[in-house]
Amino acid sequence: MQISRLAVAYLAVVVPASCQLDKLAKAAGLQYFGTAIDNPSLNNQNYMRVARDISEFGSITPANGQKWSNTQPSQGRFSYTSGDSIANIAKQSGQQLRCHTLVWYNQLPGWVSSVYGKDQMQRIITAHIQNVAGHYKGQCTHWDVVNEAMEDDGRYRNNPMYRAMGVDYITHAFKTTAQTDPAARLYYNDFNIERCCNAKINATLSMLKTVISAGAPIHGVGMQGHSRVGKSPSKREMKETMAKFGELVDEVAFTEVDIRHTKLPTTAADRDQQALDYVEVVGACLETPKCVGITVWDFTDQYSWIPGQYPGEGEACLWDRNYNKKPAYTAIVNLLQSAASSGLRASATPSSFR
Numbered sequence: 001m002q003i004s005r006l007a008v009a010y011l012a013v014v015v016p017a018s019c020q021l022d023k024l025a026k027a028a029g030l031q032y033f034g035t036a037i038d039n040p041s042l043n044n045q046n047y048m049r050v051a052r053d054i055s056e057f058g059s060i061t062p063a064n065g066q067k068w069s070n071t072q073p074s075q076g077r078f079s080y081t082s083g084d085s086i087a088n089i090a091k092q093s094g095q096q097l098r099c100h101t102l103v104w105y106n107q108l109p110g111w112v113s114s115v116y117g118k119d120q121m122q123r124i125i126t127a128h129i130q131n132v133a134g135h136y137k138g139q140c141t142h143w144d145v146v147n148e149a150m151e152d153d154g155r156y157r158n159n160p161m162y163r164a165m166g167v168d169y170i171t172h173a174f175k176t177t178a179q180t181d182p183a184a185r186l187y188y189n190d191f192n193i194e195r196c197c198n199a200k201i202n203a204t205l206s207m208l209k210t211v212i213s214a215g216a217p218i219h220g221v222g223m224q225g226h227s228r229v230g231k232s233p234s235k236r237e238m239k240e241t242m243a244k245f246g247e248l249v250d251e252v253a254f255t256e257v258d259i260r261h262t263k264l265p266t267t268a269a270d271r272d273q274q275a276l277d278y279v280e281v282v283g284a285c286l287e288t289p290k291c292v293g294i295t296v297w298d299f300t301d302q303y304s305w306i307p308g309q310y311p312g313e314g315e316a317c318l319w320d321r322n323y324n325k326k327p328a329y330t331a332i333v334n335l336l337q338s339a340a341s342s343g344l345r346a347s348a349t350p351s352s353f354r
């Protein structure tokens with residue numbers, strides 16, 4: 001395994017207890033370091049101790065609670081129980097809320113999938129956004145308005161909204177969200193748009209141009225950042241991608257980062273490689289002035305979605321299932337600390353939200 005001398009330094013330094021992710025990310029010039037949290041873990045005290053620690057996580061994303069299947073399971077019947085449980089934790093802890101997501105093909109109730117008329121779909125999207133974004137109005141620093149609209153091969157994903165409205169559903173969703181919650185930063189969010197420049201990134205760039213010129217108010221692009229240890233995109237590739245998105249929007253962010261091992265159990269060398277892979281992501285963000293923050297898709301292996309989605313893979317998070325911090329955590333802290341002390345982002349635009 002090739003490990004640069006600089007990278008070894010990130011792995012080696014001992015981290016004092018006071019050095020925590022969000023505190024250091026802000027000192028280094030980012031707006032936040034955040035995590036997704038999910039409803040099934042909220043009664044676990046070990047979990048909540050870390051989730052509520054505002055020096056670790058300045059931003060919270062509800063992993064599932066705000067998705068369509070939870071917020072409007074049947075037409076006109078809105079439910080905010082799951083989303084509110086997480087929004088309230090963020091509020092009580094003084095953390096910002098990064099909201100997720102309004103229009104997505106997955107976890108979409110069957111009644112929406114069976115709508116084919118353009119006008120009817122447009123009314124349904126309007127009502128959904130006015131209700132959900134209206135309910136959370138003033139609480140969301142960011143909204144992932146449209147999630148995963150593109151296929152890996154660059155085609156528009158043939159989802160129910162696209163079938164009914166074509167690309168206009170994207171423009172319409174952004175316009176409606178902006179009218180409903182004008183203070184939130186509005187994002188397009190997707191996966192496999194990190195490594196410059198695959199067909200999906202190219203298609204996403206042209207989709208963004210199309211909808212922005214049709215009047216969609218898009219502030220940011222969220223790169224989800226799910227990847228595999230040893231096969232993650234490099235800092236250079238991610239910076240190149242962010243520079244391209246940055247030509248079209250004000251800000252970019254990593255929104256769902258986890259880097260999974262494809263072989264379990266892991267060795268110490270695997271865990272060091274994972275640390276280097278995480279460092280590439282954080283480094284790419286730090287070196288991109290428009291990159292505002294990083295969110296990990298849950299922080300402990302105990303509740304990671306990966307083993308359920310990719311059987312045999314896992315241990316993708318910064319904390320293991322017993323709440324021990326991994327080398328990846330230490331490496332990120334060391335990188336943020338050195339970025340903070342070198343003033344790498346001193347000229348970055350300060351957050352307008354907080």
Ligand SMILES: *[C@@H]1O[C@H](CO)[C@@H](O)[C@H](O)[C@H]1NC(C)=O
Pocket residue numbers: 197198199202
């Ligand atoms: C994406 O676009 C760039 C130029 O803008 C081009 O060099 C590259 O080959 C394209 N990638 C694919 C997979 O089409």
